[in-house]
Amino acid sequence: MPAATRLGMVPDLGRWSAALSTILLLGAAPAPETPPHHPAKSGIDYASDDVRRMQADDFANPGMLWVAQGGKRWQEPAGNSGKSCAACHGDAAKAMKGVAARYPGVDAATSELLNLEGRINRCRKDQQAAEPLAYESEDLLALTAYVAHQSRGQPLQVSVDAAARPYFARGREIYYRRQGQMNLACTHCHEQNVGRKLLADTISEGHGNAYPIYRLEWQSAGSLHRRLRACYFGVRAEMPAAGSAELLDLELYLAWRARGLPVETPGVRR
Amino acid sequence: MAFMMGSRKRAVAGGVMLLSAAACATVSDNLVPYQISGDEIRAPLAALAGDAARGRDVLMGRDGNCLLCHAVPETGARFMGNLGPPLSGVGARLSAGQLRLRIVDPGRLNAESIMPSYYRMEGLARVAGVWQGKPVLTAQQIEDTVAYLQTLR
Numbered sequence: 001m002p003a004a005t006r007l008g009m010v011p012d013l014g015r016w017s018a019a020l021s022t023i024l025l026l027g028a029a030p031a032p033e034t035p036p037h038h039p040a041k042s043g044i045d046y047a048s049d050d051v052r053r054m055q056a057d058d059f060a061n062p063g064m065l066w067v068a069q070g071g072k073r074w075q076e077p078a079g080n081s082g083k084s085c086a087a088c089h090g091d092a093a094k095a096m097k098g099v100a101a102r103y104p105g106v107d108a109a110t111s112e113l114l115n116l117e118g119r120i121n122r123c124r125k126d127q128q129a130a131e132p133l134a135y136e137s138e139d140l141l142a143l144t145a146y147v148a149h150q151s152r153g154q155p156l157q158v159s160v161d162a163a164a165r166p167y168f169a170r171g172r173e174i175y176y177r178r179q180g181q182m183n184l185a186c187t188h189c190h191e192q193n194v195g196r197k198l199l200a201d202t203i204s205e206g207h208g209n210a211y212p213i214y215r216l217e218w219q220s221a222g223s224l225h226r227r228l229r230a231c232y233f234g235v236r237a238e239m240p241a242a243g244s245a246e247l248l249d250l251e252l253y254l255a256w257r258a259r260g261l262p263v264e265t266p267g268v269r270r
Numbered sequence: 271m272a273f274m275m276g277s278r279k280r281a282v283a284g285g286v287m288l289l290s291a292a293a294c295a296t297v298s299d300n301l302v303p304y305q306i307s308g309d310e311i312r313a314p315l316a317a318l319a320g321d322a323a324r325g326r327d328v329l330m331g332r333d334g335n336c337l338l339c340h341a342v343p344e345t346g347a348r349f350m351g352n353l354g355p356p357l358s359g360v361g362a363r364l365s366a367g368q369l370r371l372r373i374v375d376p377g378r379l380n381a382e383s384i385m386p387s388y389y390r391m392e393g394l395a396r397v398a399g400v401w402q403g404k405p406v407l408t409a410q411q412i413e414d415t416v417a418y419l420q421t422l423r
Contacts (some may be wrong), residue, residue, distance in 0.1 A: 238396045
């Protein structure tokens with residue numbers, strides 16, 4: 001596990017002085033190294049032809065139904081404010097373009113790590129005086145898919161600066177820790193055995209660049225956290241709640257691993 | 271290495287292991303002790319006799335789910351994984367005792383193995399409630415699987 005070992009090491013000052021001074025000159029915290037799969041390969045590249053065709057055609061892609069619903073929610077007044085998303089943000093095609101590519105991110109006001117779902121609910125609370133939408137609810141999936149869809153084609157470029165670093169470090173730790181009765185970590189499938197077959201499925205690099213996705217197995221759209229919970233279930237580990245700190249940290253780490261991949265939302269997967 | 275941080279602590283290295291279930295204390299949930307000799311567990315668990323036909327069911331069914339990772343062409347299954355080595359002819363390559371240890375606790379032979387241990391409860395982290403206090407397979411299922419794998423020659 002050279003990658004894990006590297007990532008776990010504190011740089012030796014003498015040996016890495018040149019690199020460190022470069023980093024110090026840039027005024028940033030030490031940058032994480034290049035993700036192990038670089039350039040990253042999207043999960044769609046491991047999908048069958050029919051799934052790829054379904055995703056590529058907006059009229060065949062069932063996820064577009066959630067995007068369309070999200071477009072309606074975007075225009076609707078919500079909460080005691082009576083304000084819609086559009087009332088502040090205007091045209092999502094302009095205002096939201098590229099936004100999803102930067103999530104999850106640390107909220108400057110609270111130092112909390114927020115993913116897109118969390119940002120939408122934060123906006124509802126602070127700007128719309130509305131109740132939060134339940135994780136995995138149709139409305140939250142729809143709004144998330146709609147907002148993320150505005151970034152389709154934009155390369156993921158999540159920030160892992162000093163503010164994000166503690167979240168990132170925890171996410172990385174989760175990625176490499178064995179868990180559950182199957183005693184497996186994310187790395188064992190999605191880093192060490194990419195391209196191999198788990199029964200009929202080809203193991204991908206496990207990137208989240210297409211979420212929310214429409215998953216044929218679910219017959220529904222679903223969030224990245226729902227998919228992550230399915231992996232926890234598969235290794236017979238305790239499942240953290242969708243929206244929990246643990247899954248947010250992991251989402252940030254995964255987003256960093258997926259840097260450069262285009263947002264595909266709404267993706268289609270088996 | 272980072273992914274080994276959760277690696278198990280061996281209570282009794284290379285010797286007799288006597289483990290008891292912490293929860294769900296039915297008799298069948300308890301692990302019977304076994305003796306490791308070299309890379310084998312020579313004696314059948316609990317002195318049970320294995321049944322190859324039942325072992326094939328364990329291997330192909332949801333309890334063992336071996337085909338998720340291993341190809342066993344002899345089963346005639348349509349889909350088989352390849353995370354682990356193909357098991358065709360494994361009965362000629364490995365003894366019953368070698369097969370037994372490789373199912374019971376492959377981490378004994380290779381701490382970095384991705385293969386789960388099918389008869390171990392200690393050293394695991396964050397096991398979901400319904401699986402706590404029980405091994406993946408029972409001693410009888412292990413013996414049945416060993417018996418089936420021995421027919422693959």
